[in-house]
Amino acid sequence: MTFGKILLLNTNRMRPRISPIGLDYVASALTAAGAELKFFDLALEAGGWQARLKKSLDQFSPDLIGITLRNIDDCYFLSGQSFLGPIQWLTRWLKKNSPAKIVLGGVGFSIAPGALLEYLGGDYGVWGDGEQAASELLRVIAKGRAPSPKEIPGLVIPGAKDFTRAEINPDRFFRSRKLSDQSRYFRMGGQIGIETKRGCDGRCIYCADPLAKGGKIRRRSPEAVADEIEELLSLGAWAFHICDSEFNRPYQHAASALKEIARRGLKNKIALYGYFSPRPFDQELAKLYLEAGGKGICFGADSGSERVLQTLRRDHSPEDLERAAGACRKAGIKVMYDLLIGAPGETRKTIAETIRLMKKLKPDRVGLSYGLRVYAHTELHRMIEDQGGAPAGLYARGTTINNPELIFPIFYLAPEIKKDGLEYLHNLIGKDPRFFLPARTPHQQNYNYSGNLFLEKLIKKGARGAFWKILMDPKSAIDL
Ligand code: B12
Ligand code: SF4
Structure with a gap:
């Protein structure tokens, strides 16, 4: 006996394709x-x-249509590409073609749920974890009742100011990865996501993850993580990207998950990639990662300048970057450093310091983001507004006009580097091929994965693994 009918829609058409894990x-x-x-x-x-969608709606006649919204924009200063227009078009089209109510959710949606619900025109939204909220909402709607945020944690309704983020214990809910065509996604995207926990307790001033996911860590048991990897292996995928905000926060949870994966003898069957914090990280964790099939780590390094790291409220230092690179090198794990250029207080001197450190540490790859995407309700937004915001010309790209809760991309660049920082950066890097550059064209060194057809071509030829690993060494990525 079913209690209601729901049609789920994946809207993320960005290439290379990413399987809709949420x-x-x-x-x-x-x-x-x-x-x-x-x-x-x-x-x-x-x-x-x-x-085809119209036919599906007519035949199935759902009570509710659930739309997932992963990216609201590409977070990339030089393109500033927003994805909201097509989603707004879609919700309007659905309203015309079906009497079903529409609920929006997803990590992109959860960055600014109130403003996005209003702009996109859904009936409801879910802020945060969707497992429990979606079922409860469907139950209420199928009974013909009006749902309230008081009875469904995470529910957002148009115009409401008082709603909370849903933060559940993920292991309480059944999960299977058979909804999406994982083997097709693996062929088209070169890797499949897995999750070991939710939330991040970091306080970094610019970051959207605490807004969307919350600061409370919700761990999955190591057994559940390893079970899911085995399920995905049986579906034909073997290269995985860990979808935690930062895998090694907290350290012990990461260590336990890796030990369980290793205990099941998966080391030589899989290739793991993930985002890590430079701290806490040591030789022991590098070894555990390797023993569990870990091949590459992308560290959220942000800067090589102690002062900039402090302004960003990162809890690592340039010395931690050095230690992390050393531990990985010893274990034989590939390393990428993610950098953010243009933070408050960034100067030519701090940029030079950062690039100098990168050249000294010699990571396998360095990804450069130029300009900081500003999100409402972050400390960065408050700092910029306190200094005069838009009237003082502090936004380098985008506008605050008709941009509620900054749902359209808007970027900050420190005043001192605004004029010619990009040129300065390119000159410092020179022809060093290890750097993914803030560039406009989709070539091998462009750090925007959105619509990167070069990357897609390599995946089509058989390359597997994290995107940066594939771009780093197309030949070995294909031979792996
Ligand atoms: C891992 C990751 C990657 C990996 C993905 C690997 C993989 N195979 O999946 C890689 C490195 C490839 C990547 C690439 C990009 N990423 Co990314 N990525 C992430 C990260 C860390 C995890 C996303 C994830 O899968 N989470 C786990 C799932 C389970 O959670 P979820 O999707 O939120 O789903 C839950 C809820 O949202 C809800 N839910 C989801 N759908 C629905 C639907 C309904 C109806 C309901 C009710 C609820 C609901 O329930 C789910 C379960 O609780 C997030 C940040 C984060 N912490 O989430 C950034 C993030 C999503 N990425 C981001 C960006 C910008 C990108 C890129 C566009 C970057 C670029 N320019 O190249 C590309 C896009 C790639 C693509 N094709 O889409 C941004 C998006 C922000 C924005 N402004 O839109 C984020 C938020 C990071 C950030 N803070 O800036 N990414
Ligand atoms: S940058 Fe990383 S550590 Fe900082 S809040 Fe975001 S996800 Fe957490």
């Missing part, structure tokens, strides 16, 4: 709760999908 988890919980479910994946649809 929707997989929501769908698993809905199915286990007894919902009747249909899935329409726009990422895998060719032209003429409107007619």
Whole structure:
């Protein structure tokens, strides 16, 4: 006996394709709760999908349509590409073509749920974890009642100011990765996501993750993580990107998950990649990662300047970057450092310090983000506004006009480097091929994965692993 019908829609059509892990988890919980479910994946649809979606809506006649919104923009200063227009178009089209209510969710949506719900025109939204909220919402709607944020944690309704983020214990909910076509996504995207926990307790002034995921860490048991990897292996995927904000925060949880993966003898069957904090990280964790099939780590380094790191409220130092690189090198793990250029207080001197440190540490790759995407309700936003905000010309790209809760991309660049910082940066880097540059064209050294057709071509030829690893060494990525 089902209690309601829901049609789930994946809207992330960015290439290379990424399998919709969030929707997989929501769908698993809905199915286990007894919902009747249909899935329409726009990422895998060719032209003429409107007619097919219309047919699906007419035949299935859902009570609720669930839309996942992963990226609201590409977070990339030079392009400033927003994805909200097509989603707004889609919700309007759905309203015209179906009487079903529409609920929006996803990590992108959860960055600014109130303003996004209003702009995109959904009936409801879910801020944070979707497993429980989606089932409860469907139950209420199928009974013809009006849901309230008081009875469903995470629920957002238009105009409401008083709502909370849903933060559940993920292990309480059934999960299976069979909703999406994982083997097709693996062929098209070269890697599949897995998650070991949710939330981040960091206080970094610019970051959207605490807004979308919250600061409370919700761990999954090491057994559940390893079970999911085995399920994905059975579906044909073997290269995985860990989808935690930072895998090694907290350290002990990461260590336990890695020990369980190693205990199951998966080391030589899988390739793991993930985002890590430079601290806490040591030789022991590098060894555990290697023993669990870890191949590469992307560290959120941000800067090589102690002063800039302090302004950003990172809790690592340039020495930690050196230690982390050393531990990885000893273990034989590939290293990428992610940098953020243009933070408050950034000068030519701090940029030079950062690039000098990178050249000294010789990581395998360095990803450069130029300009900081500013999100509402972050400390960075408060700092910029306190200094005069838009009237003082402090935003380097984007506008605050008609931009509620900064849902459209807007960027900050420190005043001193605004004029010619990019040129200065390019000159410092020279022809060093290890750097992914803030560039406009989609060549091998462009650090925007959005629509990176060069990367997609390599994946098509057989390259597997993290995008940076594939771009770093296309030949070995294909031979792996
Ligand atoms: C891992 C990761 C990557 C990996 C992905 C690997 C993989 N195979 O999945 C890589 C490195 C490839 C990557 C690339 C990019 N990423 Co990324 N990535 C992440 C990260 C860390 C995890 C995303 C994730 O999968 N989470 C785990 C899942 C389970 O959580 P979830 O999606 O939120 O789903 C839950 C809820 O949201 C909700 N939910 C989800 N859908 C729905 C639907 C309904 C109806 C409901 C009710 C609820 C619901 O329930 C789910 C379960 O609780 C996030 C930050 C973060 N901490 O989430 C950034 C993040 C999503 N990425 C971001 C960006 C910008 C990108 C790129 C565009 C960068 C670029 N320019 O190249 C690309 C886009 C790639 C693509 N094709 O989409 C931004 C998006 C911000 C924005 N402004 O839109 C984020 C938020 C990081 C950040 N703080 O800036 N990324
Ligand atoms: S930058 Fe990393 S450590 Fe800092 S809040 Fe964001 S996810 Fe957490």
